Amino acid sequence: MSDETEVTPEDGEREVCMCFHVPLNKIAKYVRLHRPPLASELAHCYGAGTGCGWCIPFLTKIYDEVMAGEENPSISMSAEEYKARRAQYRKEKGLEE
Ligand code: FES
Numbered sequence: 787m788s789d790e791t792e793v794t795p796e797d798g799e800r801e802v803c804m805c806f807h808v809p810l811n812k813i814a815k816y817v818r819l820h821r822p823p824l825a826s827e828l829a830h831c832y833g834a835g836t837g838c839g840w841c842i843p844f845l846t847k848i849y850d851e852v853m854a855g856e857e858n859p860s861i862s863m864s865a866e867e868y869k870a871r872r873a874q875y876r877k878e879k880g881l882e883e
Contacts, residue, residue, distance in 0.1 A: 798810050800865055800868075805838055814852050822849075
């Protein structure tokens with residue numbers, strides 16, 4: 787049983803942009819390699835953030851952390867909660883699952 791706040795190797799595999807199945811580690815690597823001037827340029831990373839828009843605040847946080855030198859950016863909620871909140875967001879926007 788793992789603690790929710792524990793950083794595990796699987797964290798990097800977590801999908802941040804669930805619309806385009808873009809995991810955290812790919813986003814962080816893109817920022818490290820390309821150092822785009824704007825977080826919105828993460829759209830060039832497999833389309834991250836260009837679907838429903840739910841992940842944009844999280845993409846921006848990851849972008850800010852990596853640009854500041856953070857080696858292990860993270861999302862401060864469980865994968866289950868993230869998924870549930872996205873479903874609620876999409877419902878409120880009138881988007882189908
Ligand atoms: S979860 Fe990234 S655009 Fe929908």
